[in-house]
Amino acid sequence: MSIQTDFQNRIEENELLNCMRCGFCLPACPTYIETKDEVHSPRGRIALMKAVRDGDISSYEEVEESLNVCLGCRACEPACPAGVNYGHMLEEARAIFNEHHEHSIKEKTVRKTVFTHLFPNQKRMEQATSLIGFYQNSGLQKTSRKLGFMKLFPKHMQQMERALPKVAKKKSHPEAIFKAQGETKATVAMFRGCLMDTMFHETNQSTIKLLNKAGCDVIVPDSQNCCGALHGHSGEKEGAVELAKKNIEAFEAVNCDYIITNAGGCGAFLHDYDHLLRHDENWAERAKSFVSKIVDFSSVLLELEFNKNFPLHIKNQIVTYQDSCHLRNVLGVFREPRELIRAVTGAEYIEMSQADHCCGSAGIYNLTQPDMSMQILDHKMENVNDTKAQTIITSNPGCLLQMKVGIEREGKSDKMRAMHLADFLLEAVINQD
Template structure:
């Protein structure tokens, strides 16, 4: 498809009203990591990218490689949205622009095959995700990982991928079958459904297990629909919006059968996308109202635990330590959740929460951004670790698997693997419950 045809797609599909909402005031600039890290280049700011989108739509510039590079260099962290006085939905504009370019630009056969394998073959299929995680576990437990490191075979990989390999968590055994319903421990306060995700339910399945246990302890009957699938966030952010819509419909149908009061998730990136299904399917008459009803039920684990006053009743305690918290961008900027995780951490006896500077600024993970844009990602991570190290914390707590992997990589990269760790909030809270029970009974 020619650049002229891409421009026509911009005219047909981009929301002109939303583009015009940007007043070019610049309030977004101090919140944008790529604007800051690029030396304040306007084309790498939210208002600069909106200006590029509008210029393409109006035929002033062509959608060339420079425009595509500017859009791809964006983390999609949406930190610009809470500070925008006009309430511009920048994340939606970015997704639409990327989708148009991705679907209508020429691609080499290897790229087409790779995208098909990842977006249509791997993530939508939980059985394939389990197999992939099983292979990773075999690599870690069979001695292959040890041999690969000792023989320096991994040196053939780019440095950022070597770092990611070192930061990978120990993958748990992959179970095909599990319970579909979990009873509350004590009086039932709420009936909830749990969104297990794809990466969370394979590589981070122990965190999912911890999340379900916390919900049970908080007084929730928990339903886990077996036919749920990937949330579609990776697809939506990477120019595969049609596939994202198909996944959204499958999830809506799966969770409608539960009749739950809330749909609980423990991954900020998933949560923000799930809570935006209403917009994603707004033009589909069969799913318009259903998607809105679904999105209204999406709740983060920290929010529901605070709502049910879990932190006031559970015996939360740990050995004395200092921790810090790295906000999940999409949890904070997409769902508006920032206080609840901090309330829970502050309630743990023996734990001191010390805020790092710019805890709300993206860590550089952003889905697969750290793989596709390694230079900018590592630059952001280096600055993030400088701020984390200044807190002298022994744990960096976060609420998203991508953030956890990125911060684990940062801990390795900064030479603090011996005295610092990256941990998910759910795992940290369950540790506090288990330690608190032992302490109270001794």
């Protein structure tokens, strides 16, 4: 089957025609802002997809390049007056091109290692993360820096190495229930994530402690898997579908009011399971039921009035917030983190200009498109600097790492820090206690 035929079968013409070419998406699109090239705008990419579907393009290199340069931040969606589901079309188009692409042996090996053997297997993720912990704690990190070994890598990779969080030793445990402190107001099941449960394990623990304080019994199903976002964004649709089904099964076994996420990217992809499985008659309704319970932890904290029931205090500092694109643009969560931050005495909240614009992380975008990623990040840090913030808060692991890299690039690691919202709030509770 040809690429054109797959586009005709899998990307709805009506969805493509919904784009009115009005241009409201242009000021929202980071890659258009950086390039001023319509090929790298949402309406330009939609036009390219339609041209492939209609058979007006016979060479697909420019189309593929345009789709690959896209961050997939989906900022164009809330900006679009016609409600075009750009993100869904982008992922389907990437999947089609990936299925028709002749990968080299090296590419096949890397993709199989990452998408089949690493991210879907939590034990392997833990083993990989423990290697980073060994590198940090054994003296290898200090030695490699002293010998100048990291200088063999590109500058942005050197900065990423310095920005990696300290990996804490994870205590493995089977499915567990973490009981609420005091009266139980809600029962929630927590999606732990792969990066969040390994490299950012302490942030998961912070999230659980906050939910317990707010009155939630927190259940962590042991049979859950990677959400599949990395697969879906990289054209590995089949792998994403399999992971979605396993996660739905895992959480169907739990009686809960909500399924909690604390990573914007994971939450958005979980929220799209009903779209991913819409054509599977055995899974479509189950996916809808699963999606109906997905909620960010900040929404639950605000609903249970955590910010009113607990005094929150921190050492005087200026704080700003960087939105997770998918948390804001897909889940529609942007008010809740700001209200929680503003409830912390000692924290002077300054809204960053264009806080809703992507930081350039976008999953593994900073590895696959490093030049564009760093260009976007440098402009983001200009806005951060304007706030004079000492603390940058965000709600997604990729964004957190990217902002840490931004701090390194600015040479401000001794004056500025980046934190996950959960860690910041728990610090405010502990300081008060």
